[in-house]
Amino acid sequence: MNKKRLGLLTGTHAVNDLYQGLVPALLPFMVLERGYSYAAVSGLMLAATGLSSVVQPLFGAYADRAHRGWLVPTGFLVAALGVVLAGMASTYFATWVAIALSGLGIAAYHPPATVAARAAGGTSQKAMSVFSVGGTVGASFAPLLAALAVGGGALARSYLLGIPAVLMAVLWLVASARPAAVPGAAAARRSQAAPAPNHWRAFGLLVATIICWSIPYVTVLSMLSLHMTRDLGGSAFLGGAVLTAFTASGAVGTLLGGWLGDRRGRMTAIRAGYVLMLPMLAGLVLVQSVPLALVFTVLLGVAMFLPFTAQVTLAQDYLPRNPAMASGITLGLALSVGGMASPLFGLLSDARGLAFTLATVLGVLCVASTLALRLRDRAPRIDEQGLAAA
Structure with a gap:
């Protein structure tokens, strides 16, 4: 088990799912500040979850064709960008597009990150459970972060919501620059040359x-x-x-x-x-x-x-x-x-x-x-x- 790599991936999962949790956390503030109806709120949730769930297998198929490690930081950065733009948007259409963009980022993140976490954890089921709980922890902080950043009619301060993603991206770049960050990569590629057939x-x-x-x-x-x-x-x-x-x-x-x-x-x-x-x-x-x-x-x-x-x-x-x-x-x-x-x-x-x-x-x-x-x-x-x- 590569504990450092697993810890890094667990941190990215917390950040990624923080933005997944921020979408529903921001909706009450949008209702109060912009006067969105319940139907409009439902449409935003559809943009966040419906599109993301449909395209996630497509991102998975894309990641299976070759090593796509860059999808991990790109995914949570795009998710953060979408949330920030949604908070600063001036029209409902722009908000909907921004939230859909965030959903795409979340969808791009999960397949390659889950495979990378499995590789870092080896045969350990506990390792994968730690990675999974990282997402839960991140999502649980979303309501608090939303209240601190945009509470009191301050959706214009939504740019503050992008700070966790930027910090995690810097940490990812620093860790990935070290050769030991992805141990056994060549061996993993050799072992994957002739995988067993799909069931x-x-x-x-x-x-x-x-x-x-x-x-x-x-x-x-x-x-x-x-x-x-x-x-x-x-x-x-x-x-x-x-x-x-x-x-x-x-x-x-x-x-x-x-x-x-x-x-x-x-x-x-x-x-x-x-x-x-x-x-x-x-x-x-x-x-x-x-x-x-x-x-x-x-x-x-x-x-x-x-x-x-x-x-x-x-x-x-x-x-x-x-x-x-x-x-x-x-x-x-x-x-x-x-x-x-x-x-x-x-x-x-x-x-x-x-x-x-x-x-x-x-x-x-x-x-x-x-x-x-x-x-x-x-x-x-x-x-x-x-x-x-x-």
Whole structure:
């Protein structure tokens, strides 16, 4: 394991996902300062997430054709540029284009950075989990940075939001200038000369599993606060606190899944996560006590992210000839399906209530668990430096 390289990539992931989190964090300020409607805000979110998730596999395919390490700093710098321009734009169209540009930068970053993190971490699932949590940490700071930089009707100060990306770019250039920053590069290229064939059928099953996971995840994320306040009678503060708890427990689950994958194998982490999700979500749906609901929320967040790291590395090993594209599909396109389906579950909630909707997504999660139990492991090819060739 190249810990220095992994640490650098984890830092870039934090910065990149900081800008992914800044888009929704800036929307309330745009509503107040520019008078955007809810429909206009939805259009901006579509520009940020919809386009990014669709093109991310394309960036992955591009990165698979040759070494594209420059996409990592370019990605988070473009993401930062888009956010800065969106905050300083004078028209809605310019704002929409700027946010779409930011989404493209985020999409360009993830496939090559994920493959590089896998190479830096070798066979360790824990290493990939650390890289993944870096993104979560970065996104969690987005609301605070937005409030400090542009709070109080000061969107014109959005140029301040670009500082983290510039500092990280300088750090990247300094680290990349040292020959030891990318050890074993020649060996990695030799080991990748004749990779194993792609296992498309198994990869398709994994993608279907992730899609059926993303629908309950996005639905719970969007409706959990309302369920806690409207159905269970909790306070508005509690509604916000439960979302924070769910997100934080997801980060814990990601790290725990990496640890479990290293000790018991990544298939154990995947299967344990999907099996444990079912009673946790069922408990959240059935209990009528706020304290118990909080307990089930935390346990659900941990369970839902136990398989996260293992699924990323498994996707890369299913497609050893196209690991960046595999990352782009699993982290981009497959995960975005949950967001695309969320309006349908919103309509269902209006018609039948939040509890009924959560019970419905429990059924979708049962399908995901069934598919996950059918997944089979595929060993990566490892070169003499201990880097993951896949």
